[in-house]
Amino acid sequence: MAEAGVGSGLTRRRFLRAVGRTSGAGAMLAAMGALDLAVSSDTPWPPFRQLSYADFRLSGRSAAKVVIVGGGVAGLACAYELGKAGYDCTVLEANHWAGGRNLTVRNGFELTELGGVKQRVGFTEGQYMNTGPGRIAQWMVTMDYCRELNIPLEVFSDVNHDAYVFNEKDGMQPGHPLRRRAVVADAYGYLSELLAKATDQGALDKRLTPEDREKLIEFLRQFGNIGRKRPGDPERSFVYDGGSARGYSRWPGATGDPGVRTEPKVAPLSQIITKEVGDIFEFVMDYKHATVMMQPIGGMDAIPRALAKAIGAQKIKLNSPVTGITDGPDRVSVRYRDNGGPERQIDADYCILTGSPQLLARLPHNLGPDVQKALNTYQMNEAGKIGLEYRRRWWEIEDRIYGGVTETDMDIRRIWYPSTGYHSERGILVGYYNTGDNAVTYGAMNHAAREARALAQGVKIHGPKYRTELARSFSIAWHRVPYLENGWQNIPDGPDAPVYAPLSRPSGSGRTYFAGDWLSHTVSWQHGAFLSARKTVTAIHQRSLAH
Amino acid sequence: MAEAGVGSGLTRRRFLRAVGRTSGAGAMLAAMGALDLAVSSDTPWPPFRQLSYADFRLSGRSAAKVVIVGGGVAGLACAYELGKAGYDCTVLEANHWAGGRNLTVRNGFELTELGGVKQRVGFTEGQYMNTGPGRIAQWMVTMDYCRELNIPLEVFSDVNHDAYVFNEKDGMQPGHPLRRRAVVADAYGYLSELLAKATDQGALDKRLTPEDREKLIEFLRQFGNIGRKRPGDPERSFVYDGGSARGYSRWPGATGDPGVRTEPKVAPLSQIITKEVGDIFEFVMDYKHATVMMQPIGGMDAIPRALAKAIGAQKIKLNSPVTGITDGPDRVSVRYRDNGGPERQIDADYCILTGSPQLLARLPHNLGPDVQKALNTYQMNEAGKIGLEYRRRWWEIEDRIYGGVTETDMDIRRIWYPSTGYHSERGILVGYYNTGDNAVTYGAMNHAAREARALAQGVKIHGPKYRTELARSFSIAWHRVPYLENGWQNIPDGPDAPVYAPLSRPSGSGRTYFAGDWLSHTVSWQHGAFLSARKTVTAIHQRSLAH
Incomplete structure (x- = not known):
């Protein structure tokens, strides 16, 4: 032809x-x-x-x-x-x-990193850890392959309002874990208070019609759960001072027990308008993420x-x-x-x-x-994870966290709670998932040192059980895995x-x-x-x- | 004593x-x-x-x-x-x-409502519909009972950014379904633009320190994905004009295929600052809800x-x-x-x-x-639901929606996509879940009329397949169920x-x-x-x- x-x-x-x-x-x-x-x-x-x-x-x-x-x-x-x-x-x-970075490790798996860190996985039978990819967006072609290959799926909870935000240094309530729902409520609340005040004082008259100004204030009252206008008192108008959206330290119960709201009532504005909180919103709004992600049941290596x-x-x-x-x-x-x-x-x-x-x-x-x-x-990117197997799922029973991610400003960066096997006996947390310098720091250590560092940080959020309930662990430094040498590319x-x-x-x-x-x-x-x-x-x- | x-x-x-x-x-x-x-x-x-x-x-x-x-x-x-x-x-x-309003219906279940509407469930074997409660918050004592009673749980996706928001009358893009992620991105974007403009023009100087003003604008740039300040040009400073957070009509692919962003680029501000959008945020911030809810595998009546x-x-x-x-x-x-x-x-x-x-x-x-x-x-509240069994899960394959809820301004109010059995052959949508006057409207009809009305509205969002792929359905009007006569109490x-x-x-x-x-x-x-x-x-x- x-x-x-x-x-x-x-x-x-x-x-x-x-x-x-x-x-x-x-x-x-x-x-x-x-x-x-x-x-x-x-x-x-x-x-x-x-x-x-x-x-x-x-x-x-x-x-x-x-x-x-x-x-x-x-x-x-x-x-x-x-x-x-x-x-x-x-x-x-x-x-x-086979699978490359799509590696799910189970009992008996062996890995020797470049640099000599050698591990043999000792997880309990039935327990596993996705060391590489851990979640799939609904729109991704990966979903079509799962369907074509008959791989059963379950939800990976990418965003859980009941997980924590923990900042050691500054930011919200340094040293004190806050529920993500409280942080989000405070952010919505403060932005709404400030914008309602400014709108009411005429600062946006050039941008907004009178009708839109009224609609906007009504919207902000709902969005941020802020107070009413107090005529003649701009200071005390549209004030955000918390609400049930922040959650409870004692949850509402039967008659006579209305519950106790999360204290302290509201984090100061300056602790909310930070990069750490901005990161939280940026993450969930990334088009590759969503509140609902998916994962193969039994491990990503399916x-x-x-x-x-x-x-x-x-x-x-x-x-x-x-x-x-x-x-x-x-x-x-x-x-x-x-x-x-x-x-x-x-x-x-x-x-x-x-x-x-x-x-x-x-x-x-x-x-x-x-x-x-x-x-x-x-350009190669470094990335590392540690899987911590616990004898009991204290994060579900005591912390009431079923999947999702706690974000921190420590070098572990985040803790993933398992989005599978709810209420079963054991479970594996991802005790750090970090990149760049943080991953280099952990990667340079032997496994025992990685574990010790991850536990010391987790204890700050979850207390001594984070150490005492641990059964065993496995860590990976992707930039040290032979024939791969990176987490992903820039x-x-x-x-x-x-x-x-x-x-x-x-x-x-x-x-x-x-x-x-x-x-x-x-x-x-x-x-x-x-x-x-x-x-x-x-x-x-x-x-x-x-x- | x-x-x-x-x-x-x-x-x-x-x-x-x-x-x-x-x-x-x-x-x-x-x-x-x-x-x-x-x-x-x-x-x-x-x-x-x-x-x-x-x-x-x-x-x-x-x-x-x-x-x-x-x-x-x-x-x-x-x-x-x-x-x-x-x-x-x-x-x-x-x-x-036994179970009262915690009623999961399967093939063969019979119900005669007060008023005479009589139905026998004809769902395919293995299919079920939770006609009453459908989700459990992580903190609720219901979770403890599931654990004590060995009831296996899975995630109920309460909030799915990939589900739609659909407004027939006004609001966002009337008559055109928008992904929830686009609506949320637009809301964050506009609020950030307006607040950054007002802050930059000094409207909040009494409320904010100079340092906080700077931090706030940085935060808003991240939160709302807005443009930079353009010195001397307040009109064009901090402008929100969409971004990848809104999603894509053609998703990014291999090299050469960067994808096509969701059009129209941005809904007008006046379509975003509405009660309908406010409801979306209010719902997810309600302390009884969260991005991650739970449900028993196989039906709530477990x-x-x-x-x-x-x-x-x-x-x-x-x-x-x-x-x-x-x-x-x-x-x-x-x-x-x-x-x-x-x-x-x-x-x-x-x-x-x-x-x-x-x-x-x-x-x-x-x-x-x-x-x-x-x-x-x-005071009694009316509530109604219809379960629509489909021959194939087109919402997953074609709409890429895995669980979650589409919100509408029609009298069906919302559509629930099943948070279970992903990629299996069949599935049951909740085609309406409404209360008050809307529930009364549907409750007063016979089942065929309820179905017809629900389908006519669903077609507006999902097209003809919403009608042609239907296998069978079951509806319930809780205010007409004998010995109960209400959805819940005021x-x-x-x-x-x-x-x-x-x-x-x-x-x-x-x-x-x-x-x-x-x-x-x-x-x-x-x-x-x-x-x-x-x-x-x-x-x-x-x-x-x-x-």
């Missing part, structure tokens, strides 16, 4: 529509590949369509051989999707598990495990780090250590490189200086910056592709890994059908 | 402390009863303690006989708690199910079913409406129709009256005019008003007690029913031990 005669965009589109209508998606993809629509970086990539065996039957071609470097979510997703059309895929994974099962375990080579890549006109050759043993080589029609870009940049390859420069432009200038363009088209002489969350607009989320994989798979498939 | 010698409060307390220390809780309760501490309305009621057989062993007395009128949560809780100490309890329930099992089915007489109560010095006599048949009488040491106060007031009794007046002071002047005092102490000649959520500070919540039951049980127990 020649390009002649289909020069203009309009004509191309008409032509493709006709092909699609008469011959199905496979033929259309083949035609698109022939028209070179997808491999040029200035045309939009074709939309993802499910691959199927029928694509090749219709085109009369046979599926190609693909080697995939890296068995994280992006690599597994590539093999899974290509497998639907019968591609002969091999996944080379350097570590001893996703890579289901993908691996669908791909076929024999196609995923664990403990097989790649040692070099040679891209050529007819094939691409990938060298690797087979299960930690002798070096072998796989020749394939295509190669997909996933994993940390900086580690790919360390491999001998012939993909050219533009690729090398792109890979080295990314992408200077964003993923669409020209420097990264060589990674979004076949590189070198054209048989090597890339995929990963770092080639998406949602870095650090599985969503990005999946969509990048879909994009790469689509490109390989149309090319494979066309040639 | 005489009262002589323990006249002063301090002496009493010392005495009781000594009794408690040496003889255990049972003996202390007996002593308190002897001291008449609990039955006088001006002394605080003793704290609830778990009753046990040991209480009677220690005191050498035997457990009394108690008849409980009404097998709702309050009545069952009384029987359950008294049963722990071996009381001989009989629960008389007028309807054909609670009454577990209580009934613990009490013993033979002690709960269904279809047995009470016809009269005669309180006397030695015993209380309760007449009832035994399983809808002949009238019988039970004589007991104590009686506990639960259920709707107005219906209790209709019974012949000798409890006196003060009790009668108290019962008739309550309590004029609050539950501690003097008019209700006769209900919180033994009434008539003293052997009849009351319990119910309407005798608590959390009317309409199971929490109130449980705590009221605990209070009543405690009073009966200490009296029983003392006499």
Whole structure:
């Protein structure tokens, strides 16, 4: 099929529509590949369509051989999707598990970090810890994969008004945990008081119509639970002085027991208008978060495990780090250590490189200086977590916290309460989840020191039980995990910056592709890994059908 | 044990402390009863303690006989708690199910409303609808009962940023569903813009220190995602013009696909500062609500079913409406129709009256005019729900809504998406949950008309699938349910008003007690029913031990 005669965009589109209508998606993809629509970086990539065996039957071609470097979510997703059309895929994974940073650890799991910290998980049977991704937004494509792969889901409580905010240094009630609901109520209350006062005094007459001024004050009375206007007394008008929204230290009960409101009644204004409180609102308003997030029941690694099962375990080579890549006109050759043993080589029609870009940049390859420069432009982020298994779920019984996150200004940064197994015997808290300098601090310690530091801080919020009820723990410093060396990437200038363009088209002489969350607009989320994989798979498939 | 010698409060307390220390809780309760501490309305009621057989062993007395009128949560809780100490309890329930308004309906359940609307539930096996209570706050004592009764829990998503806000008439984008996240982002944005402008122009100089002014503007920039100050240009300073917090119509994807933001970019200010939006914030800030609520897996009626099992089915007489109560010095006599048949009488040491106060007031009794007046002071609230079973969960797959509530200004008021069975085949939406006049409107229709009206409104939000994918439905008008006749009570002047005092102490000649959520500070919540039951049980127990 020649390009002649289909020069203009309009004509191309008409032509493709006709092909699609008469011959199905496979033929259309083949035609698109022939028209070179997808491999040029200035045309939009074709939309993802499910691959199927029928694509090749219709085109009369046979599926190609693909080697995939890296068995994280992006690599597994590539093999899974290509497998639907019968591609002969091999996944080379350097570590001893499939899933990459989507790692759920259970009893017996072993990890030796770079730097030598070695741990063997000793959690009670049935207990687990998501060491990497822990939540999925409802809109993310990750949800579609969970549905397709029959992975049962439950709610991950991202925002729980009953969890605490704890500031050691300054901010709200230093050294005293406050319920998030009280902090939010105070913020709404003060903003409403100030804005109602200013509006009433005419400060916004230029911006607001008289009708809007009245509506605004009515709205603020409701939003912030503030007092009425006291005519002639601007000082005492619209005052916020707390309310039931802040919660109770003794909750309302039967007749005769109206409860006791949370004390002190209201945090001072200056403790509320802080960066710490701003962070709380910014987090829940981030489009990647929401009050309701989701998680697979039984552990996030249900996703890579289901993908691996669908791909076929024999196609995923664990403990097989790649040692070099040679891209050529007819094939691409990938060298690797087979299960930690002798070096072998796989020749394939295509190669997909996933994993940390900086580690790919360390491999001998012939993909050219533009690729090398792109890979080295990314910046690694440090991240760490500790899982603390407790003998009893005191946070539910005593603190009345069922899932959610306590935010702190200490270097543990936050505590995650488990959003699963409510009221069961044991449970695992995430005792720190931190990044950057804080993660470096913890990562540099041995495990016992990490645990000791995390406990000392948790005790400040939850008291001695935080130490005495502990059964065991496991910690991870993602920047020290072999073959990964980062929690996620910083992408200077964003993923669409020209420097990264060589990674979004076949590189070198054209048989090597890339995929990963770092080639998406949602870095650090599985969503990005999946969509990048879909994009790469689509490109390989149309090319494979066309040639 | 005489009262002589323990006249002063301090002496009493010392005495009781000594009794408690040496003889255990049972003996202390007996002593308190002897001291008449609990039955006088001006002394605080003793704290609830778990009753046990040991209480009677220690005191050498035997457990009394108690008849409980009404097998709702309050009545069952009384029987359950008294049963722990071996009381001989009989629960008389007028309807054909135990649990009262905690009613979960499944295939085959039959209900004939007053007025004649008769339905038989035709839901698919495994599907259910909580027609009454649907959510539990983490702090509520209901959680403790779930734990004690081994009822597994899951999250009920009370607030989901991905659900819609839909206003037909005015308000935000009339006739166009907006994601809740967009509405919240716009509200935060506008309030921040207005307050930052006013602060910057000096309107709050009397209220704020220069340092606080600076902190406040920094906070608002984060809280509302507003623009910077533009020196010399107050109009264009601190402007809110949307942002990623509003969400996307096409979500960010792989490189080359940054997504498309939700349009129109921002709702006008006048559409945001409305009562409808104010209601949204007021709801989530209500102390009885939170972003994270809980529900029993498999239906809310797990609670009454577990209580009934613990009490013993033979002690709960269904279809047995009470016809009269005669309180006397030695015993209380309760007449009832035994399983809808002949009238019988039970004589007991104590009686506990639960259920709707107005219906209790209709019974012949000798409890006196003060009790009668108290019962008739309550005001009934109407409430209705419809459950719509769909053949597929289009709200998850197409609308990307996993649980939560869409709020509307139509008379359906709101749609609840199921917080369970994510990604399973079928599911049940609550197609309306309304009160007052709206509930009266729906209640007056037959079921087909209720369904038709609910569907016509849902179609405006979700399109034709809201009608075409429906499998079957069930509706309830609580104010028309026999022996209940209300959704919940209004309590004029609050539950501690003097008019209700006769209900919180033994009434008539003293052997009849009351319990119910309407005798608590959390009317309409199971929490109130449980705590009221605990209070009543405690009073009966200490009296029983003392006499």
